[in-house]
Amino acid sequence: MSNGDRSFDLIVVGAGPAGIAAACSAAESGIHAAIVDNSPGPGGQIWRGESRTQNSREAASWYKRLITSGVDILTATEVFDQREAGKISAESANNLCQLSYKKLIICTGARERFLPFPGWTLPNVIGAGGLQALVKSGLAVSGQKIVIAGSGPLLLAVAAYLTEHGADVRVIGEQAPWSRLARFSFSLVFQGRKVLQSFQLRRQLSGISYRAGCWVVEAEGNGRIESVTLRSGAKTWKEPCDYLACGFHLVPNTELAALLGCERRAGFVRVNNFQESSIAGIYCAGEPAGIGGLELSLVEGQIAGYAAAGQREKAQKYFGERRRLRRFADALQRTFALRNELSTLPGSETIVCRCEDVSFGRLREYSSWRAAKLQTRCGMGPCQGRICGPAVEFLFGWKTEFVRPPIFPVAAEMLAGGTGAERN
Amino acid sequence: MSKTVSVAVNGSRVTVTEGTTALAAILMNGRTFVRRSVMGEPRGALCGMGVCFECRATINGKRHSRSCMILCGQEMDIRTDE
Amino acid sequence: MKPRAYDVAIIGAGIVGAACAEACASEGLRVGIVEADIIGGGATAAGMGHLVVMDDSEAQFSLTRYSQVLWQRLAAELPSDAEYESCGTIWVAADAGEMDAVRKKREFFQARGVPVGVLDAKSLREAEPNLREGLAGGLLVPGDAVIYAPCAARFLIKRAQSHGAQVHLPCVVTEITADGLRLNDGSLIAARWIVNAAGTWSPELTPGIEVKKRKGHLVITDRYPGFVKHQLVELGYLKSAHSMTAESVAFNVQPRRTGQLLIGSSRQFEVGSKEIDANIMSRMLVRAEEFLPGMRKLSTIRSWTGFRAATPDKLPLIGPLPARENLLLATGHEGLGITTSLATARLVADQLLQRASEIPAEPYLPARIPERVHV
Numbered sequence: 001m002s003n004g005d006r007s008f009d010l011i012v013v014g015a016g017p018a019g020i021a022a023a024c025s026a027a028e029s030g031i032h033a034a035i036v037d038n039s040p041g042p043g044g045q046i047w048r049g050e051s052r053t054q055n056s057r058e059a060a061s062w063y064k065r066l067i068t069s070g071v072d073i074l075t076a077t078e079v080f081d082q083r084e085a086g087k088i089s090a091e092s093a094n095n096l097c098q099l100s101y102k103k104l105i106i107c108t109g110a111r112e113r114f115l116p117f118p119g120w121t122l123p124n125v126i127g128a129g130g131l132q133a134l135v136k137s138g139l140a141v142s143g144q145k146i147v148i149a150g151s152g153p154l155l156l157a158v159a160a161y162l163t164e165h166g167a168d169v170r171v172i173g174e175q176a177p178w179s180r181l182a183r184f185s186f187s188l189v190f191q192g193r194k195v196l197q198s199f200q201l202r203r204q205l206s207g208i209s210y211r212a213g214c215w216v217v218e219a220e221g222n223g224r225i226e227s228v229t230l231r232s233g234a235k236t237w238k239e240p241c242d243y244l245a246c247g248f249h250l251v252p253n254t255e256l257a258a259l260l261g262c263e264r265r266a267g268f269v270r271v272n273n274f275q276e277s278s279i280a281g282i283y284c285a286g287e288p289a290g291i292g293g294l295e296l297s298l299v300e301g302q303i304a305g306y307a308a309a310g311q312r313e314k315a316q317k318y319f320g321e322r323r324r325l326r327r328f329a330d331a332l333q334r335t336f337a338l339r340n341e342l343s344t345l346p347g348s349e350t351i352v353c354r355c356e357d358v359s360f361g362r363l364r365e366y367s368s369w370r371a372a373k374l375q376t377r378c379g380m381g382p383c384q385g386r387i388c389g390p391a392v393e394f395l396f397g398w399k400t401e402f403v404r405p406p407i408f409p410v411a412a413e414m415l416a417g418g419t420g421a422e423r424n
Numbered sequence: 425m426s427k428t429v430s431v432a433v434n435g436s437r438v439t440v441t442e443g444t445t446a447l448a449a450i451l452m453n454g455r456t457f458v459r460r461s462v463m464g465e466p467r468g469a470l471c472g473m474g475v476c477f478e479c480r481a482t483i484n485g486k487r488h489s490r491s492c493m494i495l496c497g498q499e500m501d502i503r504t505d506e
Numbered sequence: 507m508k509p510r511a512y513d514v515a516i517i518g519a520g521i522v523g524a525a526c527a528e529a530c531a532s533e534g535l536r537v538g539i540v541e542a543d544i545i546g547g548g549a550t551a552a553g554m555g556h557l558v559v560m561d562d563s564e565a566q567f568s569l570t571r572y573s574q575v576l577w578q579r580l581a582a583e584l585p586s587d588a589e590y591e592s593c594g595t596i597w598v599a600a601d602a603g604e605m606d607a608v609r610k611k612r613e614f615f616q617a618r619g620v621p622v623g624v625l626d627a628k629s630l631r632e633a634e635p636n637l638r639e640g641l642a643g644g645l646l647v648p649g650d651a652v653i654y655a656p657c658a659a660r661f662l663i664k665r666a667q668s669h670g671a672q673v674h675l676p677c678v679v680t681e682i683t684a685d686g687l688r689l690n691d692g693s694l695i696a697a698r699w700i701v702n703a704a705g706t707w708s709p710e711l712t713p714g715i716e717v718k719k720r721k722g723h724l725v726i727t728d729r730y731p732g733f734v735k736h737q738l739v740e741l742g743y744l745k746s747a748h749s750m751t752a753e754s755v756a757f758n759v760q761p762r763r764t765g766q767l768l769i770g771s772s773r774q775f776e777v778g779s780k781e782i783d784a785n786i787m788s789r790m791l792v793r794a795e796e797f798l799p800g801m802r803k804l805s806t807i808r809s810w811t812g813f814r815a816a817t818p819d820k821l822p823l824i825g826p827l828p829a830r831e832n833l834l835l836a837t838g839h840e841g842l843g844i845t846t847s848l849a850t851a852r853l854v855a856d857q858l859l860q861r862a863s864e865i866p867a868e869p870y871l872p873a874r875i876p877e878r879v880h881v
Contacts, residue, residue, distance in 0.1 A: 038474060040493065040494070111471060111473060114470065114471075114476075121461070121467060123468030125468075126469055126472065127472060129471075129472065132472070134448060134451070137443075137445040137447065137448045137492065138441065138448030138449070138452075139447075139451055140452070223466055224468070354461065354470070357461050357462040357463045382488065383477045386475045386476065387476050409477075409488070
């Protein structure tokens with residue numbers, strides 16, 4: 001095992017749209033930069049596989065820019081610790097890499113929020129983004145019956161994608177009520193490009209039932225999902241399916257920011273106008289600074305990249321567009337806020353912590369996250385609370401505690417800082 | 425014509441196109457679950473992006489590997505819970 | 507719940523306070539437990555939960571042995587989430603010199619009726635195939651066990667409640683008065699006796715007692731059932747535990763029922779911060795890897811720190827303060843709080859009920875450190 005110690009002026013953590021935009025902007029200013037991502041290839045979630053499949057012109061153009069920018073692209077490289085200021089520890093192909101930086105831009109994106117309901121642990125109950133990721137990674141869904149449910153604009157994008165790949169999407173169940181969705185559509189009028197997107201989506205999705213005020217009550221099946229019980233208003237019905245793609249919008253991946261000591265507000269990383277966090281030299285762009293979608297991630301990435309490279313005037317040129325996109329992002333959050341009925345879904349036996357198989361009934365006995373964790377081990381598994389954390393926050397109002405290394409599970413020798421030979 | 429890669433899933437030969445993850449290779453041929461939970465429940469993928477750890481399999485001898493994050497490599501040995 | 511006059515008010519619902527509550531309540535005393543945060547949230551939550559008999563002094567032996575037997579008797583009644591496992595301990599000897607120490611330990615334990623066995627190099631490898639080659643052997647103590655302490659503390663509290671004990675939680679004590687506890691809302695809980703079982707917080711309520719924080723680190727892995735079968739401790743552990751220097755690490759690894767491996771141990775004085783100290787955590791992991799080379803490749807999923815309550819002479823403070831007959835201490839257990847909690851509770855109950863204890867209580871009395879204890 002060799003120790004890969006490398007030094008950069010700037011490290012961008014996360015190679016989704018925000019990270020790619022940040023890295024390109026900074027590198028074009030001449031700064032020696034690297035971009036790091038734990039996936040096998042760049043693109044994050046929304047541009048997963050785009051370097052190969054070239055479906056999105058925008059992604060292709062940014063990816064080309066990244067390749068020509070001279071940024072070191074370190075994929076399959078997972079940051080798990082920072083042992084001393086200015087040096088992050090990452091694991092790549094069972095090797096330890098200690099990466100030094102003068103400036104850091106956190107572009108760690110978001111993950112889907114999962115809420116428990118009876119049957120949600122059945123095989124083939126997958127996140128909405130999760131199922132799309134699986135199909136992009138080689139899973140065939142042609143001819144498969146799929147129910148898409150949960151919340152957020154992702155449901156529509158996933159429905160379109162799966163339909164394109166031959167799936168039979170039976171229904172899309174959005175928990176937000178029609179009244180809120182209607183207001184959101186109205187606000188789309190002010191977001192030029194988005195109107196076009198939504199029009200294209202509508203064409204792709206014609207024939208698929210899109211139901212608002214609709215949510216999953218139960219997933220049923222023997223060894224894998226066979227049907228879903230949906231509720232919409234007074235109506236409850238069963239929909240047979242091969243897959244249930246269910247996710248409740250997004251939560252930010254703020255673990256690295258928390259480990260580094262960046263202040264957070266309402267769960268997001270607090271940043272100033274130049275996307276700089278409470279720690280000088282550490283920036284944050286994209287979803288961890290506020291869920292806002294692709295365009296906002298690109299804009300914030302460029303602002304952070306230029307700012308980190310000392311090009312403040314260039315960064316400032318994007319302030320106006322960011323303001324406009326943030327208004328959209330705020331509307332997004334309001335529209336897809338979770339309704340109270342969702343907290344009544346889990347039964348006593350419904351698993352909440354999937355790593356440790358802790359049921360809702362057991363958690364209900366406790367009045368704090370810490371007590372629940374200690375007594376049941378909820379949140380103490382390898383996902384480190386990434387899945388059950390947002391669920392218990394919604395169900396009980398419990399907030400997660402401070403973060404300690406490793407922020408991803410990693411071999412003991414990595415956590416220790418390498419083999420004996422490499423350690424000082 | 426994309427390149428193909430040959431891997432072993434629980435001892436059986438599976439041929440996949442380049443860029444397929446170990447998880448997708450596992451879920452082909454009708455297999456729905458990847459691991460057994462603490463209480464023995466069958467579990468498949470959930471997040472697809474390496475944060476939920478439901479897709480853990482033993483890949484080339486390394487236990488608890490997230491199969492959704494690993495691209496199939498030639499002769500890769502993939503083993504799941506039964 | 508209106509606070510009423512208790513026979514005994516116990517400060518702290520960690521494993522020691524919980525055990526005291528159970529012991530007193532089951533004897534018919536009216537017990538109130540006051541806890542500032544959650545049950546088992548201090549050192550109880552952070553520690554390894556190793557139930558171990560120690561030979562470093564007669565007093566330490568007496569207390570740990572007595573308590574271990576109490577745990578063995580209680581085992582059948584513990585809930586499954588307390589995860590009591592009789593995995594035993596192996597004290598690992600790296601060389602011939604340490605094998606001499608192993609033989610001395612055997613003599614000590616055998617003379618006092620503790621079943622032990624000496625393992626030579628070959629039988630050590632058979633017992634624990636993942637230990638490195640070249641170790642000299644070890645001492646097997648089959649009666650030692652491990653437990654998941656926060657759930658055991660909860661069980662003891664519930665037992666106490668079934669005997670009429672009342673729990674006040676969360677409830678912060680600001681002062682121990684002559685006849686009870688003053689809480690931070692100004693109200694008073696009246697009690698005939700008070701037991702300060704507040705661990706590292708005990709000097710805040712009883713100023714002057716010599717209880718210092720001794721920080722420890724722990725790391726836990728994903729599930730690898732069978733990787734180790736016994737709690738494994740290096741003989742150098744005692745040097746680390748007894749050293750008064752600023753920091754030390756020692757190999758101390760435990761199999762949990764879940765198949766996870768719990769890796770320790772470290773000791774640091776004078777460190778108030780709860781944050782992970784990367785250097786000492788590395789040293790601890792490297793030390794463990796020296797004994798278990800395969801451990802390098804195990805996936806670690808969490809790290810944490812905790813504070814032990816340490817006294818100058820390594821023995822806990824159990825009993826009344828010289829100047830205050832109705833104030834008892836039950837604190838200062840360093841790394842043996844979970845092991846000795848049940849015995850501590852018996853000693854406390856005995857003293858309250860003025861009856862002889864099964865082991866001599868003098869070595870643990872606060873009065874043994876006369877000049878330093880002022881109230």
